[in-house]
Each structure stands twice: as structure tokens, then as C-alpha cells.
Amino acid sequence: MKKLLHKIKQTIIDIQRFIQYGDLPTSYYIKKGMKVGKHFSRESGTKMDISNCWLIEIKDNVKMANRVQILAHDDAAEPITGYRKVGKVIIGNNVFIGAGVTILPGVIIGDNAIIGAGSLVNRSVKPNMLVAGVPIKDIKTVDQFIKEAEEDLRKAELENRMLDMTYDVNCKPSKEINPDDLKEETSYYFKITRFANQE
Helix, strand or coil: CHHHHHHHHHHHHHHHHHHHHCCCCHHHHHHCCCEECCCCEECCCCEECHHHHHHEEECCCCEECCCCEECCEECCCHHHHCCCEECCEEECCCCEECCCCEECCCCEECCCCEECCCCEECCCECCCEEEECCCCEEEEEHHHHHHHHHHHHHHHHHCCCEEEEEECCCCCECCCCCHHHCCCCCCCEEEECCCCCCC
């Protein structure tokens, strides 16, 4: 019964996402050959290379933010040569991919990597690295990033920058916060629940 309820809930989410953003469900990409591990989640506007899904592999615990695009082909020279260039895209375990990222063919993203928002991933990413930019550059190790994030959270608590709210799976806040109550050029934190698996 629990499995059936999950499937119904997932179907409703898939229909809503298709109507709002034109998103195809992950199950469709899987039927086309894409491999997906456990606990994969993706936000709205994510697009996989529909004609070359069989070249995409996403491992366990991967989260994609809005508007991520994965390309496993390159047709730039096709009008001249008559050939399409393709390459496998492999995304390792425990990877976070920020909003608006484009991943090009032939890229391997190592385990525990973080890809910054708006990045163009035109080369492989080492495990445990945070990369960002167009094209990407190594910014710091994930361990350095976590240490800095934990320090900023401690400071936020001391400076009263923790908001008493959460977001649920449908992106609805537990309570409204007046934007005028927040200082300009200051970052704040609040709890967010994990997004539903997009299976």
C-alpha cells in the first residue's frame, strides 16, 4: 500500500512538473536507457539528453537544482561532417549540481563534488571538489566548503540570522516572513526538507 501511495504521489508530481515546466519524468529517461541510482532528486526545468539517455549514468544521492541540462551529444560539426559526436556523462555519488548548470558530453563528475550555479561543465571534475564558472574552475575542496559553511552557520546563530521556518516538499513555507524584516546584503538560514525523489 505504501508503495502504491508513493507511486500515485510521484505521478501527480510528474504531471504538475510537465504542465508547469515541460519536465519529463525521470522514469521516462530511464526507459530510454539512462541509469539512475538511489535517492536521486531534481528540481524543475531539468533536462536530460532525450536522444542519448543511454549515455547518462547518475549514481546514488545526487541532487540537481533548477534548470540543469545534461548533454551527451554535440552536433556542432554535424552539418559539415555528417556525424554526431557523443560521449558518456557519469555523475558520481553524493553530488550536488546547482541551478542553471550545463554538463557537456564526455564528462565524469567525481564522488562528493559540488557544481556551482550557472556553471558550464566542459571537463571532468575530481572527487571532493567544488567547481564553478563558465567554463568551470576548481574553487576549493568540499571539506573546505563544509568547514566554511559550518562556521557561517555558527555566526548566523550568534547574529540572529536563523529564520524560524521550514519549506516542505512542495516548496511551501511553514510561515510567511516579511522581506522588509531582513537586512540588505545579509544572508539568512532556515531548515528545508528534502525534495521528493523524482523516480
